[in-house]
Every structure is written in C-alpha cells, then in structure tokens.
Amino acid sequence: MDLAFTPEEQAFRETIRAWVQANLPADISHKVHNALRLSRDDMQRWARILGKKGWLGHGWPKEFGGPGWNAVQKHLFEEECALAGAPRVVPFGPVMVAPVIMAFGTPGQQQRFLPGIASGDVWWSQGYSEPGAGSDLASVKCKAERVGDKYIVNGQKTWTTLGQYGEWIFCLVRTSNEGKPQTGISFLLIDMKSPGVTVRPIKLLDGECEVNEVWFDNVEVPVGNLIGEENKGWTYAKHLLSHERTNIADVNRSKRELERLKRIAKTEGVYDDLRFRDEIAKLEVDVVALEMLVLRVLSAEKSGKNSLDIAGLLKIKGSEIQQRYSELMMLAAGPFSLPFIEEAMEAGWQGDFPGGVVANAPLASTYFNLRKTTIYGGSNEVQRNIVSQFVLG
The missing domain is CATH 2.40.110.10 (Butyryl-CoA Dehydrogenase, subunit A, domain 2)
Structure with a gap:
C-alpha cells in the first residue's frame, strides 16, 4: 500500500487548487470557514459554478458527462474544495440519486434527469x-x-x-x-x-x-x-446508501474544522491550556487515522484490488469526529458559545473580532446540529452490527 501521492497527482491537486481559488466566491468561503448560515442561493450558486465547469458530478464517468477522474483525483478535488471553504455539494442529486439512475435507469431516464443534476439547476x-x-x-x-x-x-x-x-x-x-x-x-x-x-x-x-x-x-x-x-427498490437503495455513508464521513471537512477549532481556542485564550491541547491532539490523531483509512481504500481502488466494504465504518468514525470537534469548540468558547438568538446571529452579534475573525458564530447551532450525524444515514449502533457481522461472519 502506497499512501504517497505521485507527481502527477500533486500536479492535479495544484490545478484544482488554482481553479477553486479563482472561482469560489469570497462571501461563500467566509461563511463556510466561520459556520455562518448558507442560503439556498449560496449553495446553488456554487453548484452551478461547478456544473458549468463539468465538476458538480465530479465522481461521474465520462460517458455520463463527468470528468472520469479516478478515486484519488476525486479525493484531492474534495479536499481542496473543503480546505478552500467551499460548501459541501448538496449530495441528493449528484452523489446519491445520479449513480442509481446511471446504474439502473433506462437510457430515456438518464437523458431526462442527469443533465439537470449535472448543471446544478434541479434541486x-x-x-x-x-x-x-x-x-x-x-x-x-x-x-x-x-x-x-x-x-x-x-x-x-x-x-x-x-x-x-x-x-x-x-x-x-x-x-x-x-x-x-x-x-x-x-x-x-x-x-x-x-x-x-x-x-x-x-x-x-x-x-x-x-x-x-x-x-x-x-x-x-x-x-x-x-x-x-x-x-x-431495496437493491437500488443499498447501492445509494453506500454513497451516503461514505459522504457522511467527510474527512476533508473535519480537517478544515480542526483548524477552526484551533483558531477559536487561540482567540479564547485556552490554546495554552495543556489539558485542552491534549484533547485537540487526540482529535487530530483520529482525523489523521480516518484520513489514512480513506487513503487505504483509495490505494486499493487505484491498484485494482477490491477494497473492504467499509462505508459503515467510515460513517461511524466520521460522524463521531464531527461531534467531538463541535463539542471542543463549545468548551473553548465557554459562555460565548451560548447566545442562541436567530436574529442576533443574522445581525452578526456573536462577535466580529479584530481582523474580521468571526470566532464563535454560531457554535451552539453547530453543536446541536451535529448531534444527528450518528443517527441519520443508518444509526451508528446499526452500523456497528453490520461491521461486526462482516468481520466476524
């Protein structure tokens, strides 16, 4: 197993990074980096930018209008988008139903539905x-x-x-x-x-x-x-759920939010607390471990080997990491994480700090929202049963 990226893959990363920097709207990136509310217009605006480039369906094969990237290229694209502050692609069209239509739909259904998904015009x-x-x-x-x-x-x-x-x-x-x-x-x-x-x-x-x-x-x-x-339909649903659970893991977002956690801790003066730093370090180790697991899967796919069916395991670890970084953000901000008034958040009340850093907005919202990640897409308790059955037989 070789987890190092080749020179060609590094060059691909640089190409993606340059394009994202040139095309990602600054106002959207600011909202994503600071967990501010994204409107429908924000999400669809980015989707249409990707659609115009032919990258909204970045995991699609060429015969359906996608770029035909391999697993490593898809990973690098997702990582560069996440680190730049791009919104997550709303997955229901391009990531979830599109593969089902490609695999099981008729040619007429493919011609009817896929173009609107690829362009970002149909929600x-x-x-x-x-x-x-x-x-x-x-x-x-x-x-x-x-x-x-x-x-x-x-x-x-x-x-x-x-x-x-x-x-x-x-x-x-x-x-x-x-x-x-x-x-x-x-x-x-x-x-x-x-x-x-x-x-x-x-x-x-x-x-x-x-x-x-x-x-x-x-x-x-x-x-x-x-x-x-x-x-x-149960057969088609299982095909779709493997895409959903892998998408929930979203290691690239966790890497970005880990850096946000460090920014908040430094802003609030708790980064020098050794016990708090220990918690950040343990979280960082788990993020790196999750990334290594993802790269193992990519390495197996690139070499033509069948990787283990670990969508459930990725979902378990990814969702738990998301809950942990949101909890640490709350602990870092202390009382400043508590204001929870919608109108106040919309008005920017939760603090523009020197240099324009919106450190704490809206931490309570993020914390409560991410409680659901261990439940949706198949609860983690159910996923553990599936993983144990796969391993133990």
Missing part, C-alpha cells in the same frame, strides 16, 4: 425515512398503487433535509406486502410540484428548518418514473 431531495422507518428502512409504509400508467402515492416521509427547496424527490415506496418487507419496495422519482405533495418544515433549535415532513395525498406519478423493476 433533489431524499425520501427515505418515515416516522416508523429510519435505520430500519425495510419498514417503509408510504404506499404506491399502480393504476393504469400511473402510481398513486399516499403516505409520509420525514427528516427530509432541505426538502423545502426540493423540486424532485427520490422515494422508497411500498408496492407490495407479500414476502419479506424488503421485497415489496420500489424506487420512484416524484415531481414535488405535483398536486398532493405538501412540505411542512420542522423548525429546529437553531431556528432553521433544515429538515421537513413531506406528505403525499393521492399523488399521481407516471410509471415511467419507476427506476428499475417494481419491488426491486
């Missing part, structure tokens, strides 16, 4: 979780009944991230109750402007509506929006 949402079906997705009850050339969809999805912006949503729906629960699930693409679709935002502690409920009341969906075969 996609994910319709997996339900009130009684989160980590146990086989329990989904949202029903799709075929009537002629349409499906009639009734039911509810919840925790739909940024669903208030959604234009299309990919859903797991129940099309049969026969046999095992997994065998009666289908994968359906639904236009969220369809009559009968209702989105109800869920207001969180930080005043934001990051997640939503989505209701379907006799929503008519053309049969042509079914991906693959009816009742085979």
Whole structure:
C-alpha cells in the first residue's frame, strides 16, 4: 500500500487548487470557514459554478458527462474544495440519486434527469425515512398503487433535509406486502410540484428548518418514473446508501474544522491550556487515522484490488469526529458559545473580532446540529452490527 501521492497527482491537486481559488466566491468561503448560515442561493450558486465547469458530478464517468477522474483525483478535488471553504455539494442529486439512475435507469431516464443534476439547476431531495422507518428502512409504509400508467402515492416521509427547496424527490415506496418487507419496495422519482405533495418544515433549535415532513395525498406519478423493476427498490437503495455513508464521513471537512477549532481556542485564550491541547491532539490523531483509512481504500481502488466494504465504518468514525470537534469548540468558547438568538446571529452579534475573525458564530447551532450525524444515514449502533457481522461472519 502506497499512501504517497505521485507527481502527477500533486500536479492535479495544484490545478484544482488554482481553479477553486479563482472561482469560489469570497462571501461563500467566509461563511463556510466561520459556520455562518448558507442560503439556498449560496449553495446553488456554487453548484452551478461547478456544473458549468463539468465538476458538480465530479465522481461521474465520462460517458455520463463527468470528468472520469479516478478515486484519488476525486479525493484531492474534495479536499481542496473543503480546505478552500467551499460548501459541501448538496449530495441528493449528484452523489446519491445520479449513480442509481446511471446504474439502473433506462437510457430515456438518464437523458431526462442527469443533465439537470449535472448543471446544478434541479434541486433533489431524499425520501427515505418515515416516522416508523429510519435505520430500519425495510419498514417503509408510504404506499404506491399502480393504476393504469400511473402510481398513486399516499403516505409520509420525514427528516427530509432541505426538502423545502426540493423540486424532485427520490422515494422508497411500498408496492407490495407479500414476502419479506424488503421485497415489496420500489424506487420512484416524484415531481414535488405535483398536486398532493405538501412540505411542512420542522423548525429546529437553531431556528432553521433544515429538515421537513413531506406528505403525499393521492399523488399521481407516471410509471415511467419507476427506476428499475417494481419491488426491486431495496437493491437500488443499498447501492445509494453506500454513497451516503461514505459522504457522511467527510474527512476533508473535519480537517478544515480542526483548524477552526484551533483558531477559536487561540482567540479564547485556552490554546495554552495543556489539558485542552491534549484533547485537540487526540482529535487530530483520529482525523489523521480516518484520513489514512480513506487513503487505504483509495490505494486499493487505484491498484485494482477490491477494497473492504467499509462505508459503515467510515460513517461511524466520521460522524463521531464531527461531534467531538463541535463539542471542543463549545468548551473553548465557554459562555460565548451560548447566545442562541436567530436574529442576533443574522445581525452578526456573536462577535466580529479584530481582523474580521468571526470566532464563535454560531457554535451552539453547530453543536446541536451535529448531534444527528450518528443517527441519520443508518444509526451508528446499526452500523456497528453490520461491521461486526462482516468481520466476524
């Protein structure tokens, strides 16, 4: 296993770094580096910049309009974007549903849906979780009944991230109750402007509506929006979830936020506290270890070897690291991390420090928000069971 980057890969990194520096809007980078609120316009503006370059689908093969990069090139691209302060690409379109459409969709579906995803013009949402079906997705009850050339969809999805912006949503729906629960699930693409679709935002502690409920009341969906075969959606869902769990790990964001933690600690005067420095050091060791694990996978892929299926392990470690750095930020700022008034944060009340460093805004928001990372995408308890079964048999 060779974890060193080749001269060609280093040159690729420099090319990406130069392009990102020249094209990433400064106002967006400032918000990302200081964990300030990103609007829909901020996220979609960056997506369209990447789309115009052909890099929004940076993991796509050339035959579908992507750059055709290998695993190492994709990693370097993601790292340079993260360190520069680019927003995370909203994954539901380019990272999650697009690979499913490529692998299991018809040529007509690929021609219809992929261009809007690649350009960043169409906002996609994910319709997996339900009130009684989160980590146990086989329990989904949202029903799709075929009537002629349409499906009639009734039911509810919840925790739909940024669903208030959604234009299309990919859903797991129940099309049969026969046999095992997994065998009666289908994968359906639904236009969220369809009559009968209702989105109800869920207001969180930080005043934001990051997640939503989505209701379907006799929503008519053309049969042509079914991906693959009816009742085979569980297979397609597993294909998608491997992309989601790897994306949640996001070691590159953790590297960037580790540096932010150090900035906050220095600003608040606790960086010289040896016990606090010990905690930062332990976190840094885990970030490096996670990066080494990612690079092991990349090295195996580059050499043509089959890497272990470690999406669950990456998700476990990555999500726990995110919670730890947000907690250390709170500890570093002390009482200054507590102000939690939406209007005050929007007005910049949480402190512009000398030199324009917004050190503490909004630490409480970040801390509470990241409590969810060990739950969504399959709870870490469930992932540990999957990993143990894989290792122990």
